[in-house]
Amino acid sequence: MDLPIAISNSALPPLSPDLIARFAAIVGGKYAVTDADELAPYLTEARNLFHGRSPLVLRPASTAEVSAICRLANEHRVALVPQGGNTGLVGGQTPLNGEVVVSMRRLDRIRDVDTASNTMTVEAGAILQTIQQRADEAGRFFPLSLAAEGSCTIGGNLSPTAGGPCALAYGVARDMALGLEVALADGRILNGLSKLKKDNTGYDLRNLFIGAEGTLGIITAAGVKLFPKPRSVQTAFVGLRTPADALKLLAISQDEAAGGLTSFELLAGICVDICVRHGAGIRDPLTRRHPWYVLMEVSSSRDDAAAAVETILERGIKSGCVEDAAIAASLQQRAAFWKLRETIPPAQKREGGSIKHDISVPVAAIPAFIAEANAAVVKLIPDARPVPFGHLGDGNIHYNVSQPVSGMTPQEFLARWQEVNAAVFAIALRMGGSISAEHGIGVLKRDDLPGVKDRTAIEVMRGIKALFDPLGIMNPGKVL
Secondary structure, eight states, X not given: OXXXXXXXXXXXXXXXXXXXXXXXXXXXXXXXXXXXXXXXXXXXXXXXXXBOOOSOEEOOOSHXXXXXXXXHHHHHTOOEEEESSSOOSSSTXXXXXXXXXXXXXXXXXXXXXXXXXXXXXXXXXXXXXXXXHHHHHTTEEOOOOOTTTTTOBHHHHHTTTOOOTTHHHXXXXXXXXXXXXXXXXXXXEEEEOOOOSOOOSSOOTHHHHXXXXXXXXXXXXXXXXXXXXXXXEEEEEEEESOHHHHHHHHHHHHHHHGGGEEEEEXXXXXXXXXXXXXXXXXXXXXXXXXXXXXXXXXXXSSSOHHHHHHHHHHHHHHXXXXXXXXXXXXXXXXXXXXXXXXXXXHHXXXXXXXXXXXXEOOGGGHHHHHHXXXXXXXXXXXXXXXXXXXXXXXXXXXXXXXXXXXXXXXXXXXXXXXXXXXXHHHHHHHTTOBSBSSSOOTTTTTTTHHHHSOHHHHHHHHHHHHHHOTTOXXXXXXXX
């Protein structure tokens, strides 16, 4: 269960009927939403943490329409909130103070697939799963993969620079983008679309907008990298005693598979417990319960992925870091392994209140981080249940905490959110980590950012914001 978080912000002046009509004329009346019932899906995000309000949702179908929206908004100082699939987890896409929502879902064309240059040009509202499928049809592979890939959009992926389980081998969303097309606050279009892997012509403007969460401009299209399709993929579910054992297995896996190790996910035993308890058709892939698990995947351009996994597990057993393992014998079994991993967040909702963290630390520090964070959380809230899981291979752990089984209501538990945050963040930062690995800052972590980011970096970020958005109309109150 996730309860709404109260965010205090000043309300914006209401839009006049005339101005609403002028905005509506840009996209056509059918695509200008003002009805309360039709507005509702755009105002609340999936975790139910943030409830927004807006008088108007605009659904443009072209870059020219987005440009016209920005130009009119700039002229009248109307605040805009860009929104993709509305799957973000930190409130970055929620209109908290009556801003106009610019929904990018109709701007969803695949403009170009170029197998010679291994690139695809896609509009910001293209669904991630659609991009994956189009790449597959072209004999290529687009490796960005997220639990919400059936509804999230590439623009929404790039705005906070999403990660996912394949970041170990392919990097995060930022690493998969070659160039961007962006509507600036004043309506100008920055045409930085590119198929080039080499382009040394001054400042890399692309990277200003990736990670900016719509506070500098609205991404309207992107050129992304494609990769050769793996010839073979092998997946294993492994039982271990400790995170330190998982770290040893990671070293063995990287030694044997090198760049072919595409995913290496760490799951605490409680993750499997709650998934089996609440997930439809979910079972523990191993014959007995283990304190920790690893879900690993090896991909290869040759037919040797299975042999690599077998060698890895043999070495792991011999070294004492692997207790048991199951190798996927079919695509169905592979899907079942990943379904268990993706079921963790919704299953945790069924366990009551949940305080969530998206932290990263150096890979070698993960065992120590988990041990110290567990001790700190239980000291603050006796019988609280840490539920750590995530991308061990790249140092990104979703350090979630579920409320005690008894003696505390969800409201009482979630009232300790900031207290738990402070303890967990302090440990991550002391170990050279970050308070946000792949989910972004949005509004959830906005007030924490100045305290953890280099002071000069914050000043530079504010200067960039003032340059690109002097009137402060682009997703105000987010990030900074």
